[in-house]
Amino acid sequence: LSAVSARKVQKQYSGERGVLALDGISIEIPSGQFVSILGPSGCGKSTFLRCVAGLEDITAGDLDVNGKPVVGRPPDGIGMVFQRDALLEWRTIRKNLLLPIEFAKKRVSEYQDKVDHLLELTGLQDFGSSYPRELSGGMRQRAAICRALVDDPTLLLMDEPFGALDAFTRDQMNFELQRIWMETQNTILFVTHGISEAVFLGDIVMVLSPRPGRLMEVIEVDLPRP
Ligand code: ADP
Numbered sequence: 391l392s393a394v395s396a397r398k399v400q401k402q403y404s405g406e407r408g409v410l411a412l413d414g415i416s417i418e419i420p421s422g423q424f425v426s427i428l429g430p431s432g433c434g435k436s437t438f439l440r441c442v443a444g445l446e447d448i449t450a451g452d453l454d455v456n457g458k459p460v461v462g463r464p465p466d467g468i469g470m471v472f473q474r475d476a477l478l479e480w481r482t483i484r485k486n487l488l489l490p491i492e493f494a495k496k497r498v499s500e501y502q503d504k505v506d507h508l509l510e511l512t513g514l515q516d517f518g519s520s521y522p523r524e525l526s527g528g529m530r531q532r533a534a535i536c537r538a539l540v541d542d543p544t545l546l547l548m549d550e551p552f553g554a555l556d557a558f559t560r561d562q563m564n565f566e567l568q569r570i571w572m573e574t575q576n577t578i579l580f581v582t583h584g585i586s587e588a589v590f591l592g593d594i595v596m597v598l599s600p601r602p603g604r605l606m607e608v609i610e611v612d613l614p615r616p
């Protein structure tokens with residue numbers, strides 16, 4: 391079963407000068423793969439991710455996530471991380487991490503161990519009761535990743551998650567992400583315009599064309615993994 395199955399997916403934004411942001415994207419993404427989505431600014435990377443997340447409706451073609459068509463709402467079993475972390479400033483880190491559980495109307499008390507484990511995994515074990523403003527940019531982004539993972543997503547969508555960080559912190563975060571991915575074994579779609587980052591992290595690199603919305607190349611990266 392493919393984690394994501396796109397067949398001739400098209401996305402035209404509405405409005406007078408509505409851009410054709412995706413122009414016939416077809417790809418099958420097997421479960422458990424780390425997929426980098428690479429291309430210059432404006433080529434449709436975020437649009438593709440938002441369509442997979444059910445945040446935008448496609449205008450033609452078929453798009454399935456975990457075997458079900460994406461229709462107008464986020465599919466089950468996805469987690470998202472954006473460039474800006476979107477942590478709620480008035481909630482502690484622990485309470486931020488529990489947000490998806492509250493949204494899903496699940497019992498928060500049953501997820502405390504999970505939260506502890508994720509905080510540990512990302513080196514934030516001492517910051518559960520801190521507020522977001524007390525954390526560095528990299529730590530905040532790690533907390534955002536924890537939050538995306540707390541409800542055990544099978545598909546993790548990341549839109550330039552480290553784009554706002556300095557180069558040094560970004561490298562460090564890339565290593566950590568690889569470690570997290572090896573532990574969780576979920577499928578990751580990772581949007582970036584960094585070529586080395588895309589190749590370092592990805593099993594598969596989807597290259598979108600500067601002419602918006604075309605899939606130029608799908609590269610299977612065959613590098614030894616740690
Ligand atoms: P990036 O290149 O990093 O994806 P952009 O600056 O292109 O970021 O876009 C930032 C935000 O603005 C995105 O949420 C995107 O959806 C929105 N956006 C980009 N272009 C347009 C547009 N032409 N009309 C409306 N919103 C747009």
Ligand code: ADP
Nearest residue numbers: 403409411430431432433434435436437438602
């Ligand atoms: P990328 O993530 O690769 O920078 P985007 O998916 O953000 O590219 O944008 C692809 C194209 O769609 C761009 O021309 C952008 O201006 C346009 N676009 C993005 N978001 C919107 C939006 N909400 N409304 C209208 N046009 C948009």
